[in-house]
Amino acid sequence: MKMKIKLHHLSTRLAFVILLLAAPVFITTIGVLFFEARQVIRHKAVGRTKSALNASMQRLNRSMIAVKTATEAYSWMLEEKMDPDSFLTISHKLVALNPHIDGCSVSGEPFLFPDKGRYYSAYTVREDDSVKTVVEDIYEYFQKSWYKLPHDQDAACWEIFFDETDSLTLTIDGMLASYGRPLHNQDNEVVGIISTDLSLLKITKIINQERPYPNSYFMMLDHDGRYVVHPDTTRLFKKTIFDDADPRTQQDLIALGYQMTAGKEGGMPIYVDGKGYLVCYKPVPGTDWSLAIVCPDNDILKNYYMLTNILVPLLVVGLLIIVLLCYRAVSHSFSSIRELLAKTRMIAEGNLEVYIRRSKRIDDIGRLQNSFVAMLQALQFHMGLVRFITDKLQLRNKELEEATKLAQEANRQKTAFIQNVSHQIRTPLNIVMGFSQVLHDTTGKKEALPEEEMKSIVSTMDHQAKLLHRLISMLFDSSDSGFSEELRTAQFDMVKCNSMARECLEYLKSHYPNIHIELQTEVDDDVCVESNRVYLIRCLSELLYNSAKYSDRQHIVLRIVPTGSAIRFIVEDTGKGISEPYRDLMFKFFTKIDDLSEGLGLGLPLAKRHALNLGGDLWLDDSYQEGCRFVLEIPLKQIEND
Numbered sequence: 001m002k003m004k005i006k007l008h009h010l011s012t013r014l015a016f017v018i019l020l021l022a023a024p025v026f027i028t029t030i031g032v033l034f035f036e037a038r039q040v041i042r043h044k045a046v047g048r049t050k051s052a053l054n055a056s057m058q059r060l061n062r063s064m065i066a067v068k069t070a071t072e073a074y075s076w077m078l079e080e081k082m083d084p085d086s087f088l089t090i091s092h093k094l095v096a097l098n099p100h101i102d103g104c105s106v107s108g109e110p111f112l113f114p115d116k117g118r119y120y121s122a123y124t125v126r127e128d129d130s131v132k133t134v135v136e137d138i139y140e141y142f143q144k145s146w147y148k149l150p151h152d153q154d155a156a157c158w159e160i161f162f163d164e165t166d167s168l169t170l171t172i173d174g175m176l177a178s179y180g181r182p183l184h185n186q187d188n189e190v191v192g193i194i195s196t197d198l199s200l201l202k203i204t205k206i207i208n209q210e211r212p213y214p215n216s217y218f219m220m221l222d223h224d225g226r227y228v229v230h231p232d233t234t235r236l237f238k239k240t241i242f243d244d245a246d247p248r249t250q251q252d253l254i255a256l257g258y259q260m261t262a263g264k265e266g267g268m269p270i271y272v273d274g275k276g277y278l279v280c281y282k283p284v285p286g287t288d289w290s291l292a293i294v295c296p297d298n299d300i301l302k303n304y305y306m307l308t309n310i311l312v313p314l315l316v317v318g319l320l321i322i323v324l325l326c327y328r329a330v331s332h333s334f335s336s337i338r339e340l341l342a343k344t345r346m347i348a349e350g351n352l353e354v355y356i357r358r359s360k361r362i363d364d365i366g367r368l369q370n371s372f373v374a375m376l377q378a379l380q381f382h383m384g385l386v387r388f389i390t391d392k393l394q395l396r397n398k399e400l401e402e403a404t405k406l407a408q409e410a411n412r413q414k415t416a417f418i419q420n421v422s423h424q425i426r427t428p429l430n431i432v433m434g435f436s437q438v439l440h441d442t443t444g445k446k447e448a449l450p451e452e453e454m455k456s457i458v459s460t461m462d463h464q465a466k467l468l469h470r471l472i473s474m475l476f477d478s479s480d481s482g483f484s485e486e487l488r489t490a491q492f493d494m495v496k497c498n499s500m501a502r503e504c505l506e507y508l509k510s511h512y513p514n515i516h517i518e519l520q521t522e523v524d525d526d527v528c529v530e531s532n533r534v535y536l537i538r539c540l541s542e543l544l545y546n547s548a549k550y551s552d553r554q555h556i557v558l559r560i561v562p563t564g565s566a567i568r569f570i571v572e573d574t575g576k577g578i579s580e581p582y583r584d585l586m587f588k589f590f591t592k593i594d595d596l597s598e599g600l601g602l603g604l605p606l607a608k609r610h611a612l613n614l615g616g617d618l619w620l621d622d623s624y625q626e627g628c629r630f631v632l633e634i635p636l637k638q639i640e641n642d
Contacts, residue, residue, distance in 0.1 A: 012327060016323070018322065018323065018326050019319060019322070019323045022319060022322055023319060026315055026318070026319060027315075030311060030312075030315055034304075034307075034308065034311075037304060037307065038301070038304055041300065041301060041303070041304050042278070042300065045212075045278060045295065045300040046267055046278065046280065048212045049212055049216075049267065049278060049280045049293055049295050050267065050280050051212075052210055052211065052212040052216075052293055053280050053281075053282055053291065053292075053293045054282070055210050056206075056207045056208075056209070056210060056218060056291065056293070057282055057284070057291055059206050059207070059209060060203065060206055060207055060284065060291070061284070061285055063100055063198065063202075063203070063206055064158070064179070064198075064284075064285075064286065064287075066098070066100055067098075067100070067101055067179050067196050067198060068156070068179055068286075070094055070097075070098045070101065070196065071094070071156075071179055071181055071194060071196045072156075072181065074090050074093065074094050074194070075181050075183060075194055077090055078090050078106065078183055078192075078194065079183055079184060079185070082112075082183075082185065082191065082192075083113075084113055084116060084120060084122075087106040087108070087120070087121075087122035088122045088133055088135070090106060090194075091104045091105070091106045091122045091123065091124040091133055092124050092131060092133040094124070094196065095124040095125070095126055095131050095133075096124075096131045099126075100198075100202075101126070101196055101197070101198065102125070102126050102176075102197050102198055102199045102202065103123070103124060103125045103126065103176075103196075103197035104123070104124045104194070104195070104196050104197065105121060105122070105123045105124075105136070105146075105193075105194070105195045105197070106121065106122045106123075106183075106192065106193075106194050106195075107120070107121035107122075107136075107141055107147055107192055107193050107195070108120045108121070108191060108192040109190065109191050109192055110142070112191055112192060117138075118138075119136075119138045119139070119141070120135070121135070121136040121141055122134075122135055122136070123135075123136045144161070145159050145161045146159050146161055146176075146178040146180050146193075146195045147180065147193050147195065149180065150180035150181060150182050150193055150195075151182060151190055151193055154182055154190060155182070156179065156180065156181040156182070157179075157180060157287075158177060158178070158179050158180075158286060158287040158289075159177075159178050159180060160175070160176070160177050160178075160200070160222055160228050160289070161175075161176060161178065162175055162176075162237050175199070175200040175201075175228070175236060175237060176197045176198065176199060176200065177197070177198045177199075177200060177203055177228075178195045178196065178197045178198075179195065179196045179198075180193050180194070180195040180196075181193070181194050181195075200228060200229060200236075203220075203229065204218075204229050207220070207229060207291070211293075212293070212295060213295050213296070213299035213300065214299060215295075215296050215298070215299050216293060216294060216295040216296065216299060217230075217231045217293070217294055218291065218292065218293050218294075219231075219291075219292050219294060220284070220289055220290065220291045220292070221240075221241060221257070221260050221261060221289065221290050221292070222288065222289055223261060223288035223289070224240060224261070225240035225241045225242055225257050225260070225261050226239070226240050227239060227240070227241070228289065229291075240257070241253065241256070241257035241260070242254060242257050245257070250270075250271070250272070252268065252269070252270040252271060253270050253272065255268070256268060256270055256279055256281070256292075259281065260281050260283075260290035260292060261290065263283040263288065263290065264281070264283070265281065265282045265283060266280070266281065267279060267280035267281070269297075275296065275297070275298070276296070276297035277294050277295065277296055277297060278294075278295045278297065278300060279292055279293070279294050279295075280292065280293050280295075281293075336359065336366075336369060340356070340368070340369055340372060343355075343356050343372070343376075344372065347376065347379070353380075354376070356369065356372055356373045356376055357373075358370055358373055425468060428465070428468050429468065431460065431461070432461050432465060432468075435457045435460060435461050436461070438457065439457065459513075462510075492530045492531055492532060493530075493531065493532060493533045494528045494529075494530060495528055495529050495530075495531050495533045495536055496525065496526065496527070496528050497521070497523055497527050497528065497529060497560050497567055497569075498519075498521050498523065498524075498525045498527070498560065499525065500533065500536065500537060500540070501519060501521070501540070501558055501560060501569065502519065503537065504537055504540045504541045504544055504558075505517055505519060505544065505558065507537075507541050507544075508541065508544045508545060508548055511545065511548070512548045512553075515548050515553055515556070516556075517544065517547075517548075517556045517557070517558060518555075518556070518557045518558070519557075519558050519560075520557060520558070520559045520560070521559070521560040522559075522560060522561050522562060523560050523562055523567065527562075527567070529567055529634050529635070529636055531614050531615075531634055531635075532614060535610040535613065535614060536610070536614060536634065538606070538607070538610060539606075539607045539610040539611055539614075539618070539632060540569055540571075540632060542603045542604070542606065542607045543569075543571040543607060543618075543630050543632065544556075544558065544571055545603070546603060546604070546628075547571055547572075547573040547628065550575065550628075551573035551574060551575035551627055551628070552573075552574055552575040552627075553573075554574055555572075555573065555574040555627075556571075556572070556573045557570075557571075557572045557573075558570070558571055559572065562636065563633070564636075565635065565636060566616065566633045566634060566635050566636050567633070567634050567636050568631055568632065568633050568634075569631075569632040569633075569634070570621075570629060570630070570631050570632075571628075571629070571630045571632075572624065572627070572628070572629040573627045573628055573629075574626050574627040575627040575628070576627070577625075577626075577627045577628050578620065578628055583620060583622075586604050586620070587604055587605050587608045587618075588605060589602060589605045604618075607632075611632055611633070611634075614634060615634070615635045616632065616633045616634040616635060617632075617633050618630065618631070618632050618633075619631055
C-alpha cells in the first residue's frame with residue numbers, strides 16, 4: 001500500500017518520467033560504446049594472436065631449417081663414401097655436433113652391403129648428456145613412413161610418425177618429427193635414407209615459449225587432420241579434429257579442420273561446448289602440417305567484462321542520482337500537499353487525533369490547509385462528544401452483562417447445590433426412616449426381631465444419623481461468613497496432641513468400626529498446642545474420614561511430628577490418590593471431581609479454612625505417589641504438665 005501511495009506522488013511520477021526519457025539515451029550510448037569496444041578488442045586480439053602465431057612459427061621454422069641444413073651438409077659425405085663405418089660415423093657426428101637434434105638414422109637399401117645382409121641401419125640417439133650410436137636390430141624399416149615416403153618421392157621431406165619401439169626416451173610416447181633425405185649413388189639411384197629426428201616434446205616446447213593469453217594454447221594438425229601437438233595428450237595421433245565435431249552444431253569446427261588441412265592461412269571464431277574461442281592458423285613451411293593458436297574469448301574479453309562490471313553499476317547509479325535529485329526538487333515544492341494528504345488519509349481511517357498545523361502561506365494551498373484545520377477541529381469536538389456517550393453506554397452494558405453472568409452462575413450453583421444436598425440428606429434419612437418403620441412394626445408383637453438383627457439396625461441408624469450430623473455441621477460451617485469462626489477460633493484451649501488424635505480415631509471408628517488406623521507419634525503425651533479444640537478436631541477428623549472413605553483402607557497412618565515451631569499431623573493412605581488436574585480445585589468450595597462422587601465438596605475446603613483460622617495451614621504432599629498424604633500444621637506453644 002505504501003508503494004502504491006508513493007507512485008501517486010507528483011514528484012515520484014515526474015522522477016519516473018525523467019528516468020524513462022534518460023534511460024534509453026544512456027543505454028543506447030553505452031550499448032554503442034560497448035559494441036565498438038568489443039570490435040576493437042577483437043581486432044587487437046586477432047593481431048596479437050597472429051603475432052604470437054608468427055613468432056612461434058619462426059622459432060619452429062628455425063629449428064626445422066637447422067635440422068634440414070645439418071642433414072643436407074652430411075648427406076654428400078655419405079654419398080662420397082658409402083660404407084658401413086661411414087653410416088655409423090656420420091650418424092654420430094650429426095647428433096653430437098647439433099644439440100637441437102634428438103636422433104639420426106642412416107639406413108641402406110636391401111643388400112646394400114652384401115656382407116651385412118638385407119638390413120643395415122645405423123642409429124644415433126641423444127640420451128641426457130650422452131650420444132649413443134648403434135646398429136639397429138633387424139626389422140622391416142623399409143615400410144616405415146620415415147623411410148618409405150622420401151624413398152618413393154625421391155625427394156627430401158618431413159614426416160611425423162609414432163615410434164612404437166619408443167627408441168627415443170625423450171619423446172612423448174615415441175612421437176617424432178623426422179626429416180628424411182634420399183641418398184644416391186653415382187648412377188643417381190636411391191641407395192638409402194638419412195633421417196634426422198626431432199621429438200614432438202621439443203617441438204611443443206619451442207612452440208609454447210610465447211602465449212598471448214594465460215589460457216591460450218597451440219595445436220598442430222597433419223594432412224589428415226590428426227592432432228600432433230595439443231595440450232590434451234590423449235588426442236595425439238589417436239584423434240582428428242573431425243572426430244568429436246557434431247555436423248549439426250559444430251560446423252565452424254569442421255570448417256576450421258578443412259581450412260587447416262588444405263594449407264590455408266587465416267583466423268575464425270569457433271564454439272566448443274558452449275564456449276567461444278578465436279583460432280588463428282597457418283601452414284608450416286615445407287610440410288603438410290598446419291599450426292594454430294587457440295585463444296578463449298574469456299581471456300580475450302577479460303578487460304571488456306571488467307569494464308562492463310564497472311560501467312553498468314555506474315550507469316545505474318547515475319540514473320538513480322538523476323531521479324533522486326529530480327524527486328527531491330519536486331518533492332520540496334509539494335511537501336505541504338503531501339503532508340495534508342497523509343493527515344486526511346489518517347482522518348479517513350478513523351484517526352481524529354491528528355494535528356494539522358496552520359499555514360502561513362496566502363496562496364490557494366495555504367487557504368486549503370487552514371480550511372482543513374477548521375474542519376478537523378469541528379470533527380474532533382463532535383466525535384469527542386459521541387465517544388463520551390458511547391463509553392458510558394459500553395460501561396453500563398458491561399456491568400449489566402457481568403451481573404447477569406454472576407446471577408446465572410449463582411442460580412446454577414444454587415440449583416446444583418440444593419440437588420446435591422437433597423440427595424446427600426435423603427439417602428441416610430430414608431435409611432433411618434425405613435429402619436424406624438421396621439422397629440415400629442415389630443414393637444409389641446410376639447415375633448420380635450432377634451437381638452443381633454436389632455443391634456445391626458440400631459448400628460446402621462446410628463451411622464446414618466452421624467452422617468446427617470456431619471453434613472449438617474459442614475452446611476452450618478459453610479454458611480458461616482468466616483468472621484464468627486475467627487471469633488470462636490480466637491478462644492484457644494490447651495489441646496494435648498496425642499489425646500486429641502486418639503479422640504479423632506475413636507470418632508472415625510464410630511463410622512467405620514472395622515477399619516484399622518495406625519497412630520505414629522514423635523511427641524510425648526503431655527505436649528499441647530494452644531488452639532481451638534473443636535475446629536482442630538473437625539479439621540483432623542475430616543482428613544481421617546476422607547482417607548477411610550476414598551483409599552483402599554489397607555494402610556492408613558496418622559503421624560504426629562514436631563518441626564520446632566509447629567506440630568504436623570500427617571494423614572497418609574494408599575490408593576488411587578488425587579489426579580493432577582484436580583489438585584488445584586480440591587480446596588475450592590462446592591467443587592467435586594465429578595457429579596457422581598459422594599459428598600458436598602465442602603470437606604477439604606472447610607478443613608483448609610479451619611487450619612488457616614487456627615494460624616496454621618493444610619496442604620497435599622505432591623512427593624508422595626502411593627496415595628494421598630495430607631499435612632496439617634498447627635503452631636506450637638508447648639506446656640509441660642507436672
